[in-house]
Amino acid sequence: MNGLADEDLALLLLIRCFERKLLALFAQGELNGTTHTCLGQEYVPVSLRPLLRDSDWIFSNHRGHGHYLARFDDPEGLLAEIMGRKGAVCDGVGGSQHLRRGRYLSTGVQGQSLPVAAGVALHLKRHEPGALACAYIGDGTWGEGAVYEALNMAALWRLPLLVVVEHNGIAQSTPTSAQMAGTVAGRAAAFGVRHHALDDLDVAAVRREVAPLIEEARTDPGPLVLEFRTHRLGPHSKGDDVRPPGAPLIDWYAAYRAAHPAQSARIEAAAHDRVERVAAEVAARPPASWGGS
Amino acid sequence: MRVGENLNRALHGLLRDDSSVYVLGEDILDPYGGAFKITKGLSERFPDRVLATPLSEGAIAGAAAGLALAGEKAVVEIMFGDFAALAFDQIMNFAAKSVTMYGRRVPMPLVVRCPSGGHRGYGPTHSQTLQKHFLGVPGLSLFEVTPFHDNRAVLDRMLALGEPCLLFEDKVLYTRPMYGEGAVDELFAWRPVDDVAVVELADGGDPDYTLIVPGGLVHRAVSAMRTLLLEHDLAGALLVPSRLHPFDPAGVPELVPLLARTGLVCVAEDGTAGGTWGEHVAAGLHTRLWGTLRRPVALVSSAPSVIPTAVHLEREVLVQDTTIRSAVLEGLHG
Numbered sequence: 090m091n092g093l094a095d096e097d098l099a100l101l102l103l104i105r106c107f108e109r110k111l112l113a114l115f116a117q118g119e120l121n122g123t124t125h126t127c128l129g130q131e132y133v134p135v136s137l138r139p140l141l142r143d144s145d146w147i148f149s150n151h152r153g154h155g156h157y158l159a160r161f162d163d164p165e166g167l168l169a170e171i172m173g174r175k176g177a178v179c180d181g182v183g184g185s186q187h188l189r190r191g192r193y194l195s196t197g198v199q200g201q202s203l204p205v206a207a208g209v210a211l212h213l214k215r216h217e218p219g220a221l222a223c224a225y226i227g228d229g230t231w232g233e234g235a236v237y238e239a240l241n242m243a244a245l246w247r248l249p250l251l252v253v254v255e256h257n258g259i260a261q262s263t264p265t266s267a268q269m270a271g272t273v274a275g276r277a278a279a280f281g282v283r284h285h286a287l288d289d290l291d292v293a294a295v296r297r298e299v300a301p302l303i304e305e306a307r308t309d310p311g312p313l314v315l316e317f318r319t320h321r322l323g324p325h326s327k328g329d330d331v332r333p334p335g336a337p338l339i340d341w342y343a344a345y346r347a348a349h350p351a352q353s354a355r356i357e358a359a360a361h362d363r364v365e366r367v368a369a370e371v372a373a374r375p376p377a378s379w380g381g382s
Numbered sequence: 383m384r385v386g387e388n389l390n391r392a393l394h395g396l397l398r399d400d401s402s403v404y405v406l407g408e409d410i411l412d413p414y415g416g417a418f419k420i421t422k423g424l425s426e427r428f429p430d431r432v433l434a435t436p437l438s439e440g441a442i443a444g445a446a447a448g449l450a451l452a453g454e455k456a457v458v459e460i461m462f463g464d465f466a467a468l469a470f471d472q473i474m475n476f477a478a479k480s481v482t483m484y485g486r487r488v489p490m491p492l493v494v495r496c497p498s499g500g501h502r503g504y505g506p507t508h509s510q511t512l513q514k515h516f517l518g519v520p521g522l523s524l525f526e527v528t529p530f531h532d533n534r535a536v537l538d539r540m541l542a543l544g545e546p547c548l549l550f551e552d553k554v555l556y557t558r559p560m561y562g563e564g565a566v567d568e569l570f571a572w573r574p575v576d577d578v579a580v581v582e583l584a585d586g587g588d589p590d591y592t593l594i595v596p597g598g599l600v601h602r603a604v605s606a607m608r609t610l611l612l613e614h615d616l617a618g619a620l621l622v623p624s625r626l627h628p629f630d631p632a633g634v635p636e637l638v639p640l641l642a643r644t645g646l647v648c649v650a651e652d653g654t655a656g657g658t659w660g661e662h663v664a665a666g667l668h669t670r671l672w673g674t675l676r677r678p679v680a681l682v683s684s685a686p687s688v689i690p691t692a693v694h695l696e697r698e699v700l701v702q703d704t705t706i707r708s709a710v711l712e713g714l715h716g
C-alpha cells in the first residue's frame with residue numbers, strides 16, 4: 090500500500106479507535122441502546138473527505154460515525170451524543186443514527202435519505218451550482234423502493250446526487266447473495282445513471298480514481314453511484330456477528346501496518362490516547378439536557 | 383367562488399408572493415392541471431417551481447422535505463389522499479421527526495395536500511379519509527379544507543408553523559361555493575371564533591345540541607341541522623375547525639358555552655370508527671368538561687366497511703345527513 094500523509098492516517102485511526110472504544114464501552118455496560126461501527130470501512134469517508142466541499146450536503150446512515158468524523162473533527166460531540174452527555178451534537182435526542190449538524194444529516198431508516206437528498210440536490214442545482222448532495226447507503230439498502238424512486242427522479246431531473254454505496258457484502262446477518270438479484274451496476278444502468286465500482290482500499294488510489302467522476306457530477310449534474318466493495322470487520326451492531334469465526338476478513342489497516350509499521354505505531358498510539366482522553370472527559374460530563382419539542 | 387377555485391387561487395398567490403415555494407405532484411402540469419384541476423395554470427405561470435413528478439409518492443414527499451430542509455417551502459399534491467400511505471415513512475419518520483429529533487428545532491415548511499373522501503364512486507382505494515392514521519405524531523399537524531376558511535390564509539399558516547402539515551381536502555367540496563361573510567343560508571349564519579367556524583341559527587339563542595365536524599362534512603351537517611330544526615324543532619350549533627390536530631375546542635373560552643351548556647355534543651367524521659379524530663376530540667371534551675357536559679359525546683363514523691363503488695352501496699357506508707340527524711335524535715332522546 091502507498092504511504093499516507095500523517096493527517097489522513099490520523100483520521101483513519103481516530104475513527105478506528107473511536108469505534109473500538111464504543112464496542113468496549115458497550116461491553117462494560119457504559120452505553121445504552123445500540124450502535125453500528127464502521128470498522129474496516131473507515132477509508133471510504135476519509136478518501137472522499139478532500140473531494141467533498143463545505144457547501145455539499147452529506148446524508149449518512151446507521152453506520153455513520155466515520156462519515157461524521159471525516160466531516161467534523163469532533164469525537165467529543167459524537168461520543169457525548171452516543172452517551173447522552175452534555176455537549177452532544179443533537180442534545181442526546183438523535184443518538185448514534187440521527188445526527189444533524191449544518192449540512193450533515195443522518196437517519197436510521199434505510200433508504201429514506203435518498204429522496205430527501207434528491208430534494209436538497211434540486212435546491213443546490215438551482216441556487217448553488219457546483220455543490221452536490223452525497224448520500225451513503227449500504228448494499229442491503231438497495232432492497233428499499235425509496236432508492237429507486239429517488240434515482241429515477243434524480244436522473245430525470247439531472248440532480249447533483251452522489252450515492253456512495255458501501256457494499257460490504259452483508260446486511261445485518263444476510264449476505265448480499267441472498268438479498269440482491271442482479272447488481273448495483275445493473276440497477277444504475279437501468280436508470281441511465283453513471284456508476285463506478287472500486288475495490289481499492291488505498292486512500293490515494295481511491296482519490297485519484299473518483300476525483301474526476303465527482304468533478305463531472307458537479308459540472309454536468311446527474312446522479313453518480315460510487316460503489317465501494319468494502320469489508321465490515323465488526324458485528325452489525327454489537328455482539329451480533331453470525332459469520333463463522335476465523336473467516337478471512339480484509340482489513341486495510343492490517344495491510345497498511347505491515348507496509349508502514351513505524352508510522353502506524355506512532356499515529357495509532359496518538360489516536361488511541363486521544364480517544365481515551367475524550368472518553369474519560371465525556372463520561373464525566375453531566376447528562377445532556379434537551380430543550381424539548 | 384367555489385372551494386376548488388379558492389384553493390387554486392391560494393396556490394397562485396403563494397407561488398407569486400414567495401419565490402421559495404415549490405409545488406410538486408403527479409400530473410399537475412398544464413394543460414391537464416392535476417387530477418382535480420386544483421393546480422390549473424400554476425405550471426404555465428411558474429414553470430420552474432411547479433414540478434410534475436413520476437408516480438413516486440414516497441420520493442415526492444421526501445424530495446419536498448429535502449427542499450424544506452434546504453430552506454425552501456414545498457406543497458405536495460398526493461393525487462388521491464389514499465396514496466399518502468405510500469408517503470407515510472417520509473411524512474411520519476422523516477419530515478415530522480426531523481423537526482425535533484436532532485435536538486434543536488429544524489424548520490420543515492411542508493404541506494401535503496390530500497384530496498380525500500367518497501360520494502364520487504371511486505371505490506375502496508380512492509375514497510378514504512386517512513386522518514386517523516396520522517393523528518398524534520409529534521411535529522405533524524392536520525388541517526382540513528372547509529367552505530369557510532380562505533385557503534390562502536390556511537396555507538400561509540401551515541407554512542409558518544415550520545412543521546409538516548397534511549391538508550385534507552374533501553373532493554366534494556371543490557365544486558361547492560365558499561361561504562361569504564356571515565350567511566350560510568336563510569336559516570343559519572356563521573362567524574369565526576379562533577380558527578373555528580361557528581354556524582348557528584341566524585336569530586341566535588342557545589343551541590339544543592352542538593355538532594363538531596371537519597370541513598368535508600359541513601354540507602351534510604347543515605342539512606341535518608335544517609331537518610332537525612324544521613321537523614323536530616331542535617336548534618343546533620356547528621363547529622368546523624381549520625386545524626384538526628392539535629385541536630382543543632374546550633380551550634377556547636368563547637366555545638365553551640356551546641359545548642358545556644348544550645344538550646348534546648356530537649362529533650361526526652368520515653372514515654371508520656376506531657382510533658379516530660372524533661374519538662380523540664371526544665376524549666378531550668370528556669376530560670376538560672367533565673361535570674358540565676350534559677351527556678357523553680356522541681360519535682358518528684362511516685360504517686365498518688371498505689367503501690364500495692356502486693352508488694347505492696357507497697351511500698350505505700358513508701356518513702349521510704340522515705346519519706347525523708339520527709345520531710342527534712338518539713343522543714338527545716334515545
Ligand SMILES: Cc1ncc(C[n+]2csc(CCOP(=O)(O)OP(=O)(O)O)c2C)c(N)n1
Pocket residue numbers: 151152197198199200226227228229230231255257259260261321325
Ligand atoms: C427500513 C429499515 N428496515 C430495516 C432496518 C434495520 N436495519 C438496520 S441496518 C440494516 C442492514 C443494512 O444493510 P446495508 O444497507 O448493507 O448496510 P450495512 O449495515 O451493511 O452498512 C437493517 C436491516 C432499518 N434500519 N430500516
Ligand SMILES: [Mg+2]
Pocket residue numbers: 227228229255256257258259260261
Ligand atoms: Mg451491507
